Amino acid sequence: MPAATSVSERPAAIRVDLGAIFVSMELSRSKWLITSLSPGGGEKMSKHVVAGGDLAGLLDLFAALQAKAQARTGHSYRTIVLQEAGLDGFWIHRALEKEGIESHVVDPASITTSRRKKRAKTDRIDGEALVRTLLAYKRGEPRVCSMVRPPSPEEEDRRRLVRERKALITERVRHSNRIKGLLFAQGISKYEPLRRDRRARLAALRTGDGRELPAHLKAQISRELDRLELLLEQLKAVEAERDALLAQEQVHANAPAGMLLKLKGIGPSSPPSSGRRACSATTTTDASSRPTPAWRRPLGRAARSTASKASPRPAILGCASPSSS
Numbered sequence: 001m002p003a004a005t006s007v008s009e010r011p012a013a014i015r016v017d018l019g020a021i022f023v024s025m026e027l028s029r030s031k032w033l034i035t036s037l038s039p040g041g042g043e044k045m046s047k048h049v050v051a052g053g054d055l056a057g058l059l060d061l062f063a064a065l066q067a068k069a070q071a072r073t074g075h076s077y078r079t080i081v082l083q084e085a086g087l088d089g090f091w092i093h094r095a096l097e098k099e100g101i102e103s104h105v106v107d108p109a110s111i112t113t114s115r116r117k118k119r120a121k122t123d124r125i126d127g128e129a130l131v132r133t134l135l136a137y138k139r140g141e142p143r144v145c146s147m148v149r150p151p152s153p154e155e156e157d158r159r160r161l162v163r164e165r166k167a168l169i170t171e172r173v174r175h176s177n178r179i180k181g182l183l184f185a186q187g188i189s190k191y192e193p194l195r196r197d198r199r200a201r202l203a204a205l206r207t208g209d210g211r212e213l214p215a216h217l218k219a220q221i222s223r224e225l226d227r228l229e230l231l232l233e234q235l236k237a238v239e240a241e242r243d244a245l246l247a248q249e250q251v252h253a254n255a256p257a258g259m260l261l262k263l264k265g266i267g268p269s270s271p272p273s274s275g276r277r278a279c280s281a282t283t284t285t286d287a288s289s290r291p292t293p294a295w296r297r298p299l300g301r302a303a304r305s306t307a308s309k310a311s312p313r314p315a316i317l318g319c320a321s322p323s324s325s
Contacts, residue, residue, distance in 0.1 A: 024130030035127030040072030082134040084108040090150040110146035
């Protein structure tokens with residue numbers, strides 16, 4: 001009869017024959033929680049705290065983790081880092097890549113979680129889940145998560161025009177509705193704050209019972225019009241910058257913005273933000289292998305599943321044998 005397997009010989013819950021140091025980062029304003037799984041340390045994950053924004057302290061921590069792993073195993077290891085896309089942007093990712101550290105940014109909504117029952121959610125648990133997700137991703141398991149492609153600083157800056165214009169339009173609508181609401185309470189429903197003669201029409205308005213507008217109400221609406229006119233000036237400046245950017249791109253025959261403007265239903269507000277994503281695919285001679293433009297791709301779960309299946313990854317990355325020091 002075969003002998004029972006000892007506790008030390010049982011397979012580990014986490015793969016421990018690692019070829020790299022796997023690190024996850026939970027970022028906040030006050031502190032960064034660093035969770036790491038290093039070669040030679042077994043299944044136990046280490047937890048470290050770095051002050052928020054302390055990039056030098058983060059790099060020193062990575063160097064200390066590499067030194068400990070080399071002391072335990074006698075080999076040198078590279079560091080692979082994962083963080084969630086969020087309010088911190090991509091500056092940490094760019095700084096790590098500049099230091100030669102492999103860095104990934106994951107869409108937090110794409111990480112699979114258990115739906116059987118309500119689960120505890122803390123930075124410690126989330127950090128460990130991110131490390132396990134990174135391990136599975138580097139092993140090449142399909143549909144583990146969706147990695148974000150961080151834009152370059154130039155691409156990120158180009159998108160600000162459209163985003164600022166959208167925010168200004170939202171604020172313009174808010175001020176217009178506030179003015180209309182104040183006047184509607186007085187029985188006035190045909191005043192349009194966006195007309196050029198808004199000041200003259202405001203002075204001539206009468207309430208539903210024939211009175212002039214109360215003094216404080218007229219002063220409040222006048223101040224609202226001051227804010228609205230400032231928004232209109234800022235909106236005009238943003239649109240002028242956008243038009244200048246489009247004019248520069250239209251000089252090139254195959255510029256993404258110029259190609260999009262030739263399509264019906266797409267105006268000048270769309271190309272600065274979507275031009276590079278929609279027209280970045282290279283043209284091939286084989287019609288069957290030609291990439292589908294972004295605006296014709298299916299949406300929803302089917303699109304995410306197709307994208308994850310089509311993204312090539314090596315079978316195992318970061319879990320190979322370490323390089324000698």
